[in-house]
Amino acid sequence: MSQAYLLLDRTRIERLPERLFELGNTTFRSLYRNTAYGPLEEVGPALVPVSPDSPLAQRFFQEWSTTCGIWLESEAQEEAVLGHLRSLIHVRVEGDVTVLFRYHDPRIAALWLTSLPAFERDRLMGPVRLIRLPELEIHQENPDQPAALYAHEPWLLLSAHQLEHLGSAQRQHFAQQLIEHGQHYFPEYLQGLDDEALQQWASQCQQHAGRHGYSAIDEVLLWAHFHAVLGTDFPDAPAHATYRNMLTEPGLSPRQRLDNLNAELMRRQLIDKEFSL
Numbered sequence: 001m002s003q004a005y006l007l008l009d010r011t012r013i014e015r016l017p018e019r020l021f022e023l024g025n026t027t028f029r030s031l032y033r034n035t036a037y038g039p040l041e042e043v044g045p046a047l048v049p050v051s052p053d054s055p056l057a058q059r060f061f062q063e064w065s066t067t068c069g070i071w072l073e074s075e076a077q078e079e080a081v082l083g084h085l086r087s088l089i090h091v092r093v094e095g096d097v098t099v100l101f102r103y104h105d106p107r108i109a110a111l112w113l114t115s116l117p118a119f120e121r122d123r124l125m126g127p128v129r130l131i132r133l134p135e136l137e138i139h140q141e142n143p144d145q146p147a148a149l150y151a152h153e154p155w156l157l158l159s160a161h162q163l164e165h166l167g168s169a170q171r172q173h174f175a176q177q178l179i180e181h182g183q184h185y186f187p188e189y190l191q192g193l194d195d196e197a198l199q200q201w202a203s204q205c206q207q208h209a210g211r212h213g214y215s216a217i218d219e220v221l222l223w224a225h226f227h228a229v230l231g232t233d234f235p236d237a238p239a240h241a242t243y244r245n246m247l248t249e250p251g252l253s254p255r256q257r258l259d260n261l262n263a264e265l266m267r268r269q270l271i272d273k274e275f276s277l
Contacts, residue, residue: 008069023056045104076127080147084126087148175202189228
């Protein structure tokens with residue numbers, strides 16, 4: 001008999017254990033537990049048994065299915081499913097480097113799995129017979145594949161081409177997040193820009209933030225405020241000397257420097273507003 005599961009992203013669903021309890025589910029299994037990534041368990045993926053038409057299933061398809069997790073079905077024992085999924089949490093890339101792999105993001109899963117030949121995809125699915133993604137169902141064409149087990153050395157290898165393919169999609173998604181953020185919080189600075197110009201603005205924002213060591217989503221979203229208000233040449237313009245000094249102020253964490261920059265920008269905007277009255 002087939003059992004359905006949700007593989008949910010705890011970094012994107014706040015208070016996941018409490019929300020599962022509210023929806024009538026008290027059982028979930030962490031993929032990072034009993035691995036080298038145990039300290040990251042609270043932000044790692046979680047495997048949750050689910051019944052079709054249950055409140056949890058309804059919540060998944062209403063709110064979480066596009067960005068926060070994937071639906072799986074298997075006839076194997078839960079331990080076999082858990083072990084196989086756990087074996088995929090990290091991969092080897094060029095240079096024999098090991099990295100965490102966020103395949104539980106449905107956008108990454110769709111790009112990754114649909115680009116593979118059937119025999120290779122079936123091996124990767126292991127005991128999983130069906131994966132349901134937005135507007136896409138992936139069925140295992142050659143069932144009875146063996147289940148893998150987690151090991152400190154990953155068995156899965158991603159080529160440079162695969163990494164670039166997955167990375168480009170992530171960058172595009174990030175760019176869209178930046179555009180939507182800017183249009184919501186400071187639309188006056190993006191008015192009149194067509195789609196191509198908005199994409200260019202978002203790309204430059206990511207590049208400039210990365211050049212100064214900021215790549216996390218929350219950091220780049222904050223950087224976007226400076227990028228919009230002060231211009232795409234921030235912080236290199238002659239008028240930005242004060243901000244450049246703040247970006248290199250010793251004794252502060254990178255996030256503290258960003259917060260100080262934001263406070264200074266808001267102070268100057270307030271002064272400008274007062275003078276314009």
